[in-house]
Amino acid sequence: MLRIAVPNKxxxxxTAHAMLTEAGYTGRRDPKDLHVIDPVGDVEFFYLRPKDIAxxxxxxxxxxxxxxxxxxxxxxxxxxxxxxxxxxxxxxFRFAGPPxxxxxxxxxDGHRVATAYPGLVDAYLDEHGVAVDLVPLDGAVESAVELGxxxxxxDVVSTGTTLRQAGLEIFGPVLLESEAVLITGADEPEGVETxxxxxxxxxxxxxxxxxxxxxxxxxxxxxxxxAPGIESPTISPLRDPAWVAVRVMSPRKNVNQVMxxxxxxxxxxxxxxxxxxxxx
Numbered sequence: 001m002l003r004i005a006v007p008n009k010x011x012x013x014x015t016a017h018a019m020l021t022e023a024g025y026t027g028r029r030d031p032k033d034l035h036v037i038d039p040v041g042d043v044e045f046f047y048l049r050p051k052d053i054a055x056x057x058x059x060x061x062x063x064x065x066x067x068x069x070x071x072x073x074x075x076x077x078x079x080x081x082x083x084x085x086x087x088x089x090x091x092x093f094r095f096a097g098p099p100x101x102x103x104x105x106x107x108x109d110g111h112r113v114a115t116a117y118p119g120l121v122d123a124y125l126d127e128h129g130v131a132v133d134l135v136p137l138d139g140a141v142e143s144a145v146e147l148g149x150x151x152x153x154x155d156v157v158s159t160g161t162t163l164r165q166a167g168l169e170i171f172g173p174v175l176l177e178s179e180a181v182l183i184t185g186a187d188e189p190e191g192v193e194t195x196x197x198x199x200x201x202x203x204x205x206x207x208x209x210x211x212x213x214x215x216x217x218x219x220x221x222x223x224x225x226x227a228p229g230i231e232s233p234t235i236s237p238l239r240d241p242a243w244v245a246v247r248v249m250s251p252r253k254n255v256n257q258v259m260x261x262x263x264x265x266x267x268x269x270x271x272x273x274x275x276x277x278x279x280x
Contacts, residue, residue: 001037001044002191005056005065008034008047012180015088016066020045022205023198024277042191054080054183063189070156070178074120082181083188084196087203089180093120094160096168097152098145105172108132111151114144121154124175142166197279204278208249213262213270217244226261230280249275 006020006027007013020027025041036045046062051074053067058077068089072080095108102108105128114135115121122134135150142163144150157163160170182199184192208230215223224233229248236245246267250258259270 001042002064002189002195003044003046003062004195005046005048005053005062005067007050007053007066010050012050012066012068012089016086016180019086019088019199019202022202022277023195025198043195051075057183057185060185064182064184064192064195066180066182068178069181070117070120070176072181072183073123073176074117076119076123079185080183081186083184083192084182084199086180086182086199087206089178091156091158091178093117093154093175093178094157094170095152095154095172095175096142096157096163096170098167099169102152102171105130108152108172112149113152113154114141114150115154116141117154120176142168200280201278204280205275207252208275208278209252209255210247210273210275211250211255211258211262211270212245212247212273213267214238214243214245215262215267216242219266220244220246222265223262223267226265227258 007016017027025043026038027045028036028047034047038045048056050067051071053065054072054075054077056062057065058075058080060079066086069082070091070093072082095102095105109130109132112133112135113121114137116137116139118134118136125132135144137144141153141155143166144153145168146166153168154175157170163170182196211227220235223246227233227248227250229250233246233248238245255272259272262270
């Protein structure tokens with residue numbers, strides 16, 4: 001039975017639970033449950049703090065886990081490794097300090113840097129040959145400079161508004177582009193391939209839709225140029241030999257533009273259908 005670590009709270013928890021449910025697994029119904037067995041799916045779920053998941057998986061206590069790439073790198077657990085990105089929980093890590101004080105990464109040398117991710121930041125700065133005095137904090141990192149605890153900060157940035165409100169300016173390179181990832185230990189456990197296929201099927205279902213339409217056969221090449229599909233469209237004859245029915249997978253994000261393009265070249269009866277599960 002595959003043992004899976006799942007975030008029990010935080011920004012990753014709800015989407016991770018939804019993704020596993022869409023993949024056909026039965027998880028917890030009560031938020032207080034910390035251990036759930038799904039005998040049909042042949043898995044056990046362990047609901048843990050996201051920050052601890054890399055430690056449990058890297059030590060071999062659990063087989064696989066869902067956590068953030070940032071948390072995986074911050075744990076610095078040699079046995080834990082990323083095997084699949086899951087397409088949610090995106091975040092960007094940047095340095096910030098008082099306006100004009102720091103212009104480049106090298107300017108941090110010898111200064112104090114506050115962060116909630118000391119392992120991640122320490123490894124990054126070591127790689128770039130910059131020595132700092134790290135100040136580990138659990139939260140409200142942006143206040144560290146104003147309160148005199150640090151000279152600069154390294155933190156998650158979305159719009160940068162929080163940092164600007166604290167009187168800080170982003171500088172230097174991006175430390176990391178993070179998102180939710182599936183991780184495992186040094187050896188790939190039995191059953192992980194089934195889990196991967198299911199999760200990849202969920203990602204396909206979330207990213208793509210099916211488009212069906214009818215089209216005069218002489219316009220087929222033009223239509224395929226608009227919506228080529230993943231491999232190639234499925235084409236079926238209609239009762240009228242001058243027309244064909246076409247089915248194609250298309251990215252969800254621009255489906256309306258694709259429909260407009262198909263209609264403009266002569267396609268009719270254009271229908272879009274959700275994909276609930278997939279194996280490609």
